[in-house]
Amino acid sequence: MAGTGTGPGANPNSGGDTAGALTTALREALGDIDRATVIAGMFGIAGAGSAGRPAAVAAARRAWQAVGLRGSPAVVTDIAVAFAAGTNAPKGIVVFSGTGAGAAVISDGTIVQRADGYGWLVGDEGSAVWLGREAVRAALAAYDGRGSPTLLTESVPRALLGASVVDSARRRQPRHHRALAMAGAPGPGPGPAPDTVAAGASPLAHGTSARSRGTGTAVLIPDQAHPPDGGPLGRPPEHPPPPDPQFAQAIIKEVYGRPPAALGRLGPVVAAAAAAGDAVARRITEEAAEWLLRDVDAVRPALADPQAPVVMHGSVLRQGPVADAVRAGLRARFAADPRRAGDGAIGAAALALRRLGHPLPD
Template sequence: MGKPLVIGVDAGATTTRCVVSDLDGTIVARGTAGGANQNSSGTALAADQTSARAPFGADQTSVRASFGADQTSARAPFGADRMPSGVPFGADRNFSGVTRVPFGADRNSGGAAPGEALTAALREAVAGLDPARVALGVIGVAGAGAAGRDAARAAVLDAWRAADLPGRVVTVTDLEVAFAAGTPAPDGLLLLAGTGAVSAAFAGSRLSRRCDGFGWLAGDEGSAVWLGREALRAVLRALDGRGPQTALVAAVSRVLGTAAAEESVLTDTPMLGGVAASGPVLSAADDPDERAQALLRIVYGRPPAALGRLAPVVNDLAARGDPVALALAREAAGHLLHALHTVARGGVPGGGPVVVAGSVLLSPGLVRDLVCAGIQERFGMAPIEARDGAAGAAWLALGELDAPADRRATHARLTATPR
């Protein structure tokens, strides 16, 4: 049958990554799929959202009315549009081209539920392997805290069975796998800022405290989605006159695929934040209100996680000295450091390391620079980067089996393997 294997999965909001490892920490296979966060990827982890496990804002009625649907029904969601048009909450009811899809519906995954992303990543990783060799799996799921634990566990079990895998599977949050990806130490701090944002303290290999991580609607301050949302708000304020003019108007328009504003931007910066321009071009003479409505049409037709694509644009323009982008980058770093200081409560548990994870903190930019400098100043140490959450999950799986003879060497092998 061959030597036993373990599986580790990092199911994030935009990407699901899976690794298969032997008991010595050598990665033998990988798999990837789309996002699997029930709160930001656009659909619930458990497919039927009429169940008691449906996340806040999901359909709770037999007619499947979306968040923001017509409230002529007595059971329509709180805060939804009370007009009988069925147009999404916040969308322009006079704009003839509006796409009538609720904000949060996934337009980028072909309609696949996040639970299907778990199955796809598992199947890709074990293709060509004997599934009978799999002894254990650990799956870290973004959005699997107390509020979403039951739905996450149900989706993980369904995906495990759908992939025809034997053995036991353990569901944890993305915090455990991120911390384990950065260090084999049992104590320390984690600051994660990707699609979402959360800080956490670990003691004795257990999550002891956490701060924020409340999702795109209620928290995640300093995350990629937060940066994107604040950038969009700054653009809308600039367009309707409430706020100062900013280069974010042109850059956000380009990344969202609606327009670029000035010919100089098109000529001098054909790519902003690593995202090429696309979509129809609007001239500088276009009506600002029409541009705002065009932006809203696209934003309200995509999942919340899609706003995270604007985070690199904020970093890029902050580096170029745009005052609005600079203020947003500094505010994001301030939020992240405040959350970390709050969860630390005076120090690092057990004298352990500070681990940073997520695209905002692992990609070059002002937010990362300010946060790393703040960690050095506050805790007297440079942070450790956690770049492979799936390897961290596999490390936890090996720990469940008490498998590694040399824990540090095994951890180094797992986390040093290029993704």
């Protein structure tokens, strides 16, 4: 490996700048490498299916030329890259859940049939963004009395607004309210949200790996983008204070002030609450797994070889309650353990080598 690079979110359907993100990743990966030594490239880009392919190809070419490379890179959908990241077999099924979610039957780097993966607005059920949206909805419903009590009323504002903002708001509560909150008893509802809470700084202003689902993967031969993994958010408190409605408007401002993909940051928050036994969070994770397995059931008839591998890909399916449920469901359906995908950059590199006439053994 000669170099790696990372960039911000690249999925245009989630507010990303595809060309800019790929250019950033490519430039970092190349470093001071002689551009003349790069003989080929492969981009796995979210939204590079039939509907978004022209824009994806144009973005890849702009990035390629911006860093001084000759020729044009190959462009495939990131779904094909996700499958190749788990197996060198030419055919099989991939179920994915990261920024987006769905399942597909893959044959030689081409999607034969797919289910979902339609973007946050009309699909992607079971994705990290979907989990984040459901977490926010559950917290807001608990704040205004429509929903059940949940740990998410504490962990969601901490993740979106920052622990310091939440703790500062707690300290500004009336003293008797703070005492009741510390004791775990319901206290009187606070007044309108202070402006300082609504304007609180957010840790969501961050870049995401260029190899993750929804961002696109750029691989050079012999270079590849391989950013480090980010760590999950902390677990929610076992005994949070009562729901504080003053956070509702601050959360709304934060959610609508960021690209939709930013909601994916809450995926680990839901998983942590579910692992802590929160009934609302467990319902969300169970529904996510049901959606993903439904996707698999929808594409399975297009798989000619019942022995072909099944690959799990994406941040939601690495570990946690959704991953455990999907893995168990796949094992029951195929009588075999699914394969876990590695770095998407490895999958893109494998596809690039195959196109150059150097297929790898499975």
